[in-house]
Amino acid sequence: MFESDASMYRKADLGDLIRRLRRRADLSQRELAARAGVPQPTIARIESGRTGDPQYRTIERLVQALGGRMHVELAPGSGRDADALAEAAPVPHDEMRDLAGRRYPAHLDVWEVREPRDWPGAWWAEWYRLPPRQWPLPLPPATFRLNREYRNERRNRERVRHSVAVRRVRSGVPRTAWRFAAELPGGELVGELRAHQESAHLRWGDGAGPPKEETVLDGVLVTFAYRRLGIGRRLVAALIDTLGADGAVCLRAVTVQPGVSFLLACGFRLEASRPSALRFEPLPPRQQSRRR
Structure with a gap:
């Protein structure tokens, strides 16, 4: 809502308002100019504050092209302001400038x-x-x-x-196992971690000392579209916090790249004393005959 008083324009900060609405509509200055029938240089001057008193019809065209509507209240001293049109979120990068000192386009993510x-x-x-x-x-x-x-x-x-939540899943999970799920507010599963407890004493047959329990990380899966958002790290952190609450944390994992880099970023360390990964693939019959 705009009042006709010039002070109303100052309170509303018209240029900032147009930038906010343009970002919400995801339009560049050129796209808004084509939609509203207003020259792009005019829009640039309004947004930069170089046009002190733009024409009402120009502002109306811009607001309508951005999905809003104009209302003029002639009664002076009504105390109304422009909050109704200022609901759009501020442009997050408005304080940033390029090497020439210019602001970046409002509709983009900078x-x-x-x-x-x-x-x-x-x-x-x-x-x-x-x-x-x-x-x-x-x-x-x-x-x-x-x-x-x-x-x-x-x-x-x-x-x-910012909206994904990590929770521990207990239903259907054995007492010596853990499962964590990363979900969106609607319940969509976007990540999962599974782990189980294992006895090093039983695995290696070492009879010296009490059996040492280790937690084996079976796997961490994150939906491909949402990787590199920290979801995997949050799942691992949730498991470590749970293990830490029960006592000493001893977490083991076997993986290959890029899983190695991921676990190193989560605080794991390479353990050279463990057996190496080996691989065998049978050769085609023709290559086997050549070897003979």
Whole structure:
């Protein structure tokens, strides 16, 4: 709701309001300009505060194109404000600036680049993990994705990150086993951990001393679309907290990459004294005959 008084514009911070509504509608300035029939430079001036008194019809077109509606209240001193149109969440990266001092587009998700994996342009980051002196390209201060599908996927992943809950499942689980589930508010299962208790005394036949109980991590599974959100670490942490409440924690696991890197990040250490993993695959008959 807007009043005709010029002070109302200052209270509403019109440029900030348009940016918020534009982010909620997921529209760039060019897309909003095409939808509202307002030149893109005009929208840029309004959002930056360089247009002190924009025309009412211009604002009405913008608000309507963004899914809102305008209402003029002529009675002075009514005490009404623009809170009704300010329900949209603030643009989270409004304080960030690029190297030229400009704000980043409001409808995009902008994040700070601290290391190569934060930047989609660093295609070499995950493969080589190069030291800074060998980086093929300089890293920008911040980055974003223009592709709308990537944007929606990232926003959905962030919602999952903050809404997923980890709980222990007791029904149908033996007394010497553990199961933890990571679920979304609607009950969708997105991650699971299973472990069981094992006696090292029985496994190795060592009769010296009392039997030592170990907990064997059978597996940690996370839905592919929601990996690298910390769900796996939360599952492992829940198991460790439960074991710690019952006494000393002794947790063992056997895995291959990328499981090795994941468990190392969870606090595990490589145990060189354990047997190595071996693999046998029969050769085709033709290759076997050559060996003979």
